Amino acid sequence: MTRILVTGGAGYIGSTATAILCDRGYEVVVFDDLSTGHSDSVDARATLAIGSLLDPDALRSAAAGCQAVIHFAGKSLVGESVEKPDLYRHVNIDGSQNLLDAMKIHGIDRLVFSSSAATYGQPLDNPITEESVAAPTNPYGASKLSVDNLIAASGISAISLRYFNVAGSHQGSNGWLSERHDPETHLIPNVLKSSVENPLKIFGTDWETKDGTCIRDYVHVVDLIEAHILALKNLTPHQHQIINLGSGSGYSVREVISAAEKVLGRTVPAVESPRREGDPATLVASIKKAKSILNWQPERNLEAMISDTAKSQVR
Numbered sequence: 001m002t003r004i005l006v007t008g009g010a011g012y013i014g015s016t017a018t019a020i021l022c023d024r025g026y027e028v029v030v031f032d033d034l035s036t037g038h039s040d041s042v043d044a045r046a047t048l049a050i051g052s053l054l055d056p057d058a059l060r061s062a063a064a065g066c067q068a069v070i071h072f073a074g075k076s077l078v079g080e081s082v083e084k085p086d087l088y089r090h091v092n093i094d095g096s097q098n099l100l101d102a103m104k105i106h107g108i109d110r111l112v113f114s115s116s117a118a119t120y121g122q123p124l125d126n127p128i129t130e131e132s133v134a135a136p137t138n139p140y141g142a143s144k145l146s147v148d149n150l151i152a153a154s155g156i157s158a159i160s161l162r163y164f165n166v167a168g169s170h171q172g173s174n175g176w177l178s179e180r181h182d183p184e185t186h187l188i189p190n191v192l193k194s195s196v197e198n199p200l201k202i203f204g205t206d207w208e209t210k211d212g213t214c215i216r217d218y219v220h221v222v223d224l225i226e227a228h229i230l231a232l233k234n235l236t237p238h239q240h241q242i243i244n245l246g247s248g249s250g251y252s253v254r255e256v257i258s259a260a261e262k263v264l265g266r267t268v269p270a271v272e273s274p275r276r277e278g279d280p281a282t283l284v285a286s287i288k289k290a291k292s293i294l295n296w297q298p299e300r301n302l303e304a305m306i307s308d309t310a311k312s313q314v315r
Helices: 012-023 056-063 078-083 085-106 139-154 187-193 221-233 253-264 288-294 302-312
Strands: 003-007 027-032 047-050 068-071 110-116 157-163 165-167 170-172 175-177 200-203 218-220 240-245 270-273
Touching (some): 003 012, 012 027, 012 221, 027 056, 056 085, 068 085, 078 085, 078 139, 085 139, 110 139, 110 221, 139 157, 157 221, 170 302, 175 302, 187 253, 187 302, 200 253, 218 221, 218 302, 221 240, 221 288, 240 288, 253 302
Parallel strands (some): 003 027, 003 068, 027 047, 068 110, 165 218, 200 270
């Protein structure tokens, strides 16, 4: 049985990965400091090792006996990264180097890394390909790009998956695994939470898009994890590859609201607000490489993402 170390396995995406990996018969060790993750999200079949990426001893202990690593752990809020750039460099970059060091000690040479579309910044290409220039516009994106480069220099067999907006929920053995962010910055959970007293803000309605609102790419968390598992199976020895994950098309803010209204059977209160500085009009991934190398494409549409999220919020 393959034993996999899942860093950040108590978070939204990591806990979903852990549950699905356990379902597939993998042995999973979750490594998480629980600063933003939740121990009650960790599948009971997995082993939970509580520790920080900044603690080399804890990492070495957790990695013992593992044959591969899926690396989700790290700081991930763009706004916070602007306020605390040193924290993001320390945790995301130095912490990832500690992980690579622990892997080397144990002879682990297989890694799938949770990278980000934030590495591209504001690209001119549409859709965005893996050959698009990486020019991050915030410390979070810069830290992810630095980790991509660290992995490339390490000489191990690795894939960095650069994904766009992850949504949806997964019903695991511990119940629904969903976004539990504080504060919540993602569109779909905020659409579902919208009320007359606290309506959703639409940032800009005069963009050069089909309906004047921003277009973003969304992928269901279960489809995303399927890509991680396929990536583990399709690593090229001693090579690092970068692969985008998304829908390949994208949805506007108004389309997300409309889909939510269809799922909920009611109107979603919303107000038009000025554009936010730095927002691009359109961010959509090219997923040709994912299709060719991983034989992957998303199976769940926007309504499925919204419906699953809505179900997970009923507690």
